[in-house]
Amino acid sequence: MxxxxxxxxxxxxxxxxxxxxxxxxxxxxxxxxxxRELIATAGLAKSDVDGLCVSSFSLAPDTAVGLTQHLGMSxxxxxxxxxxxxxxxxxxxxxxxxxxxxDADVVACLAGDTNHVESFRLMLGNFSxxxxxxxxxxxxGGPNASFAFLTAAYMRTYGATREDFGHLCxxxxxxxxxxxxxxxxxxxxxxxxxxxxxxxxxxHLFDCVMPCAGAEAFLVxxxxxxxxxxxxxxxxxxxIERHNAFPExxxxxxxxxxxxxxxxxxxxxxxxxxxxxxxxxxxYPVISLMQIEDLGxxxxxxxxxxxxxxxxxxxxxxxxxxxGGQLSVGQAGAAGGYLGLVEAxxxxxxxxxxxxxxxxxxxxxxxxxxxxxxxxxxxxxVVLADTSSTTGSKPRAPDTGSTAAVRAGx
Amino acid sequence: xSLPRPPKKNPILRTRAPTTPxxxxxxxxxxxxxxxxLGRLELQVCRDCGTVQYPPREACHACLSxxxxxxAQDGAGELIADTVLTHSNDLYFRERLPxxxxxxxxxxxxxxxxxVHGDVGDAPARVRVGxxxxxxxxAVLVAFPEQETKDMADDRQLREMTCxxxxxxxxxxxxxxxxxxxxxxxxxxxxxxxxxxxHAEPWKQYAGFxxxxxxxxxxxxxxxxxxxxxxxxxxxxxxxxxxxxxxxAEHHRTFGxxxxxxxDAARAEMDINYFGLLRLAQDFGPALKxxxxxxxxxxxxxxxxLSVYALANFPAHGTFSAxxxxxxxxxxxxxAEMRASGVRVVNVFPGPVDDExxxxxxxxxxxxxxxxxxxxxxxxDGVEDVFPGEVAQDWLAxxxxxxxxxxxxxxx
Numbered sequence: 001m002x003x004x005x006x007x008x009x010x011x012x013x014x015x016x017x018x019x020x021x022x023x024x025x026x027x028x029x030x031x032x033x034x035x036r037e038l039i040a041t042a043g044l045a046k047s048d049v050d051g052l053c054v055s056s057f058s059l060a061p062d063t064a065v066g067l068t069q070h071l072g073m074s075x076x077x078x079x080x081x082x083x084x085x086x087x088x089x090x091x092x093x094x095x096x097x098x099x100x101x102x103d104a105d106v107v108a109c110l111a112g113d114t115n116h117v118e119s120f121r122l123m124l125g126n127f128s129x130x131x132x133x134x135x136x137x138x139x140x141g142g143p144n145a146s147f148a149f150l151t152a153a154y155m156r157t158y159g160a161t162r163e164d165f166g167h168l169c170x171x172x173x174x175x176x177x178x179x180x181x182x183x184x185x186x187x188x189x190x191x192x193x194x195x196x197x198x199x200x201x202x203x204h205l206f207d208c209v210m211p212c213a214g215a216e217a218f219l220v221x222x223x224x225x226x227x228x229x230x231x232x233x234x235x236x237x238x239x240i241e242r243h244n245a246f247p248e249x250x251x252x253x254x255x256x257x258x259x260x261x262x263x264x265x266x267x268x269x270x271x272x273x274x275x276x277x278x279x280x281x282x283x284y285p286v287i288s289l290m291q292i293e294d295l296g297x298x299x300x301x302x303x304x305x306x307x308x309x310x311x312x313x314x315x316x317x318x319x320x321x322x323x324g325g326q327l328s329v330g331q332a333g334a335a336g337g338y339l340g341l342v343e344a345x346x347x348x349x350x351x352x353x354x355x356x357x358x359x360x361x362x363x364x365x366x367x368x369x370x371x372x373x374x375x376x377x378x379x380x381x382v383v384l385a386d387t388s389s390t391t392g393s394k395p396r397a398p399d400t401g402s403t404a405a406v407r408a409g410x
Numbered sequence: 411x412s413l414p415r416p417p418k419k420n421p422i423l424r425t426r427a428p429t430t431p432x433x434x435x436x437x438x439x440x441x442x443x444x445x446x447x448l449g450r451l452e453l454q455v456c457r458d459c460g461t462v463q464y465p466p467r468e469a470c471h472a473c474l475s476x477x478x479x480x481x482a483q484d485g486a487g488e489l490i491a492d493t494v495l496t497h498s499n500d501l502y503f504r505e506r507l508p509x510x511x512x513x514x515x516x517x518x519x520x521x522x523x524x525x526v527h528g529d530v531g532d533a534p535a536r537v538r539v540g541x542x543x544x545x546x547x548x549a550v551l552v553a554f555p556e557q558e559t560k561d562m563a564d565d566r567q568l569r570e571m572t573c574x575x576x577x578x579x580x581x582x583x584x585x586x587x588x589x590x591x592x593x594x595x596x597x598x599x600x601x602x603x604x605x606x607x608x609h610a611e612p613w614k615q616y617a618g619f620x621x622x623x624x625x626x627x628x629x630x631x632x633x634x635x636x637x638x639x640x641x642x643x644x645x646x647x648x649x650x651x652x653x654x655x656x657x658x659a660e661h662h663r664t665f666g667x668x669x670x671x672x673x674d675a676a677r678a679e680m681d682i683n684y685f686g687l688l689r690l691a692q693d694f695g696p697a698l699k700x701x702x703x704x705x706x707x708x709x710x711x712x713x714x715x716l717s718v719y720a721l722a723n724f725p726a727h728g729t730f731s732a733x734x735x736x737x738x739x740x741x742x743x744x745x746a747e748m749r750a751s752g753v754r755v756v757n758v759f760p761g762p763v764d765d766e767x768x769x770x771x772x773x774x775x776x777x778x779x780x781x782x783x784x785x786x787x788x789x790x791d792g793v794e795d796v797f798p799g800e801v802a803q804d805w806l807a808x809x810x811x812x813x814x815x816x817x818x819x820x821x822x
Contacts, residue, residue: 121499125432133439134465137432137550138523139509140500141493148493149513149523152533156491200493200511247471250515251490373465374513374521 003267009096010223010233010387013041014345016181016353019214019330023114027058028070030112030332034217035071038108042219042229051077051104051220053095055087055111055334058119077104084369085281086241087111087337088216089380093239095220105221112215113333120211130373141200144208146371147284148200153251154286155202160304162202165285166193168320169206169327171312172282176324178314179354183210183330206327209283214332216342223387232349234384237362238268241380249375255287255368256379257294265296268383272296275383276360277319277347279340281368282327287376288320291366295381314355322347322357340365341382348386361386413564415577416706428702428751429502433546439466441480446541446549447794451485453518454478464520485539487516489553492526492533502545505703509567514539514553524551525567529559542571542792545702545752547745563790566706572792573654573711573754576601581652583608583633583690584659585623586616588765589715592782593658594622600786603707606648608633608659635659635686645693650701655694656713656785659686662767666728676729683733684740687714691744699751711754711789714741715781718759718802721809722816726771745794756788761801774800 015037017030031054039046052075054064062070064080077098081087088111095107113119124142126132139145154160170190176182188206196205219231226233240263242256257264265271272295280288289303297318298306310318323329323343326336344363346352362385369378435443445452454463456470457477469476492512498504512526514537522539530537530553537553544550552568563574575597582597584590585607597605605628609619612632623630631648634640661682663675670676691712701709719731720738738757745755762768764775776799784798797806808816 124499125434129436130465132432132434133436135523136434137544137546137548138511138525139495139503140432140498141495141503141511142499144497145493145495145511149491149511152493153491153513156533197496198494199497200495203493250521251513374523 003263005267006096006100006236006239008223009099009220010226010235011092011096011218011220011345011384012226012231012233012349013038013219014342014349015041015217016342017112017215018181019183019212019332021115021183021210021212021330022117023213024116025114025213027056027112027114028062028067030114030213030215031056031059031067031110032071034110034112034215035108038217038219042231044106044229046073049073049106049108050075051095051098051107053079053081053091053107053109055081055083055091055337056113057123057333058113058115075104077107083337083378084334085283085337085376086367086369086378086380087334088341089239089337089365089367089382090241090378092220092236092341092382093241093380096236099220099222105225107220108217109220109338110215110217111334111338112217113213113335115211115213115333128370128372131371134373143283143371144200144203146374147286148203149374150252151202151207151284151286154253154289157253158301158304160286160289162194162204163190164289164304164307165207166190167307168282168285168288168312169193171316172321172325173328174313175322175355176328179323179329181214181353182324182328183212184324184328203284207284209326209331209336212330212332214330214335216332216335216338218338218342218345232351233387234345234348235387237270237383237385238264238266239380239382240264241378243379244377245379252375253290254294254300255290255376257291257366257381258300261294261296264381264383270362270383274362275364277322277344277357277363279321279344279363279365280325281337281340281366282321282325283331283336283368285327287368291368295364295366314357319357319360322352323354337367337369340367344384348384350386361388412561413569413576413706419705426505426703426705428699429505430546430750430752431502431544432500433548433749435548436466438468441466442541442549443543443547445480445482446543449791449793451483451539451541451551452480453483453520455481462516462518462520464516464522483516483518485516487514487518487522487537487539489513489526489530489533489535489537490515490521506570512553514551522551524553526553527555527562527568528565529555529562542568543754543794544571547749547754547794569706573756573789574600575654575786575789577603577707578653578710579604579606579651580654580656581606581608581648581694583635583655583657585609585630586619587658587660588618588778589660589763589781590658591618591622592778593656593785594625594628596779596782596786597656598625598627600790602627604629606631606652608644610634635689636681638689641689641693645697649694649697652694652698653701653707653709654711654713654789655690655698656715657687657690658715660715661733662727662730664727664730664767664770666725670729676733679730679733680736683730684736687737687740687744691740695744695748698753699748702751702753709753711756712744712748713756713758713785713789715758715760715785716741718761718797718805720759721805722813722820724820754792754794756785756794756796758785758788758796758798759802759806761799761805776801
């Protein structure tokens with residue numbers, strides 16, 4: 001392993017454009033608001049932002065290119081990342097390298113979508129060529145149907161129960177109650193979770209995210225620049241991304257993380273036992289269980305047992321999706337792929353909008369995106385650390401056999 | 411479970427409006443439809459490395475070869491996960507929930523999403539995947555039980571993809587020909603509720619007509635496809651009740667151009683074979699479309715008895731071939747116009763039928779009863795193009811291989 005580190009670069013200025021269920025605005029509106037708040041918070045002029053990275057489904061027919069003219073920007077570095085739930089991590093690692101190499105000084109990473117009443121239905125039919133040819137004609141159930149297959153296969157293979165998924169959903173709702181941007185405002189009980197109506201069994205109502213409109217954003221710049229601007233930043237210890245992993249698996253029971261996890265912890269110089277909180281990509285709870293396993297917090301297939309012996313609220317034994325995750329905050333399109341990352345920046349700079357994870361110094365954020373046909377193709381993960389921490393400064397031998405010795409209970 | 415007889419329609423209750431499942435496909439995916447229209451399951455197989463592809467692709471996902479050939483598959487596989495949709499954003503499926511779906515790992519390699527027949531057990535279960543045309547006229551995959559089960563065709567989801575005549579009301583446009591009479595008998599045997607049988611010029615006695623007219627489900631109706639007013643008048647009477655139209659009316663004379671004098675025979679052929687279809691379609695098409703989702707046994711199909719001579723002219727029956735080619739072209743138009751409603755247009759391309767007008771054509775010839783069975787089977791299987799009999803299959807193979815070569819072969 002000889003990958004360069006991300007020394008000298010930070011991510012900072014976590015921004016959320018508040019979520020609404022439906023909006024009559026376009027995606028450009030949400031992205032513009034995100035950019036405006038980024039530069040206002042950072043004390044920068046728009047022209048100081050010389051790198052731009054955009055993720056949005058509803059920006060079409062525009063891409064990041066059109067957005068530069070729409071927003072009157074002249075960046076010297078531009079990227080458009082159509083990777084859904086992996087967008088935030090991929091944006092961060094690309095922007096960090098651009099800043100490190102001097103190709104850009106300040107990169108604004110934006111993800112946002114609008115949600116018209118018709119948007120979700122219209123998007124489903126044209127999500128990808130494979131989806132249009134080989135999934136959508138089968139009931140037009142969208143991701144609910146695809147994840148019903150994965151969930152059913154996971155439950156049968158590893159003995160997970162609906163209660164296991166329910167524990168995660170209930171804990172995330174608890175975290176969300178303190179988070180002002182969460183669309184879900186009412187507590188969720190396990191009984192209510194279990195009693196909810198089926199959507200595509202074994203997927204029931206509270207296993208599904210609520211599509212909504214909103215945006216998430218952050219800036220990437222050198223640590224020195226952030227310091228000069230007085231912006232608290234977060235260090236990047238290690239990152240991975242992988243696409244179309246394990247294509248021979250008959251059905252997806254693992255994601256690309258399983259291919260790259262040694263690489264991630266080796267680059268980061270930490271192990272699963274050093275992680276203070278985890279932000280999974282949680283469009284459905286089964287994916288959170290896969291991430292817990294594939295990111296090395298327990299062995300493959302031990303996810304259900306792990307869920308049964310841990311608590312996942314911010315004061316629990318394994319704080320996870322600390323703002324409530326998409327399941328309780330809502331899924332603002334591509335912004336869903338930024339939600340956990342932006343929340344991690346807040347926790348690690350000691351400025352959470354909701355409840356605090358006590359003494360959080362190292363966080364792991366994971367991304368998962370794009371059900372192109374029968375499985376999510378994009379996966380990624382990033383280990384982040386607060387700037388005061390020195391953890392991860394030394395290379396560390398990979399240690400995949402370790403079970404997470406996560407923090408003891410309160 | 412066998413399908414119970416549907417209750418009589420209650421006119422106070424809401425009538426379900428016709429909708430179709432999502433019909434958009436990439437061009438490369440239409441290969442699946444091409445095979446399914448004939449009742450076959452074919453997937454792309456790489457000619458260089460043998461890898462079976464699904465979903466349809468432009469290049470082999472193993473070796474990147476572009477030499478992918480649609481190849482027949484047995485569809486054997488294992489259902490590895492399934493679900494029952496109880497929610498859908500699509501208008502067609504919303505009306506038909508709950509709907510069972512699954513993922514099948516084919517023994518041939520790929521994992522496929524498929525509609526799942528109700529008799530398939532819980533996953534994991536062995537299944538046989540077949541291709542069917544859905545109400546949008548596009549191919550979809552269906553996972554069937556590995557072994558035939560009792561009343562398999564009566565599965566609620568499967569019936570959405572087929573046009574089973576059981577409990578349906580059918581108009582057969584001409585019951586005086588051997589083919590027309592065989593079709594009537596086959597439909598009655600298949601459980602059709604009611605078969606209207608057209609007879610032009612009722613004062614003429616044709617052999618066998620009285621026998622079929624006496625069958626319990628059969629009602630003779632006057633119908634002459636050359637008479638626009640007669641067609642309109644019948645449509646006004648029964649058009650709102652017909653679930654399946656089988657157009658057996660045909661005018662057939664031998665010879666081509668040089669052995670004929672004048673235009674009378676050719677004009678008569680066109681008047682029935684082409685304009686007759688046009689008249690029928692204009693008068694019966696709209697009502698059929700409007701009732702395409704009306705209950706479990708709503709309007710569902712339009713069958714055209716064409717001829718394999720529609721593909722390439724058979725000079726010994728040259729003007730007849732031309733009239734059937736015209737009818738075929740019009741049937742394609744009808745199919746396109748019917749698609750939005752989900753009514754299936756089935757085109758049947760028999761080789762020479764063993765009847766009066768093919769006396770001088772050497773065997774093998776298709777027995778009218780075999781043609782009738784092929785039509786009922788097509789309706790039950792939900793296929794769209796039927797080439798019954800050895801001659802039709804032979805012509806089809808030659809035509810698909812090289813239409814120009816077939817033209818030369820026929821001119822010898």
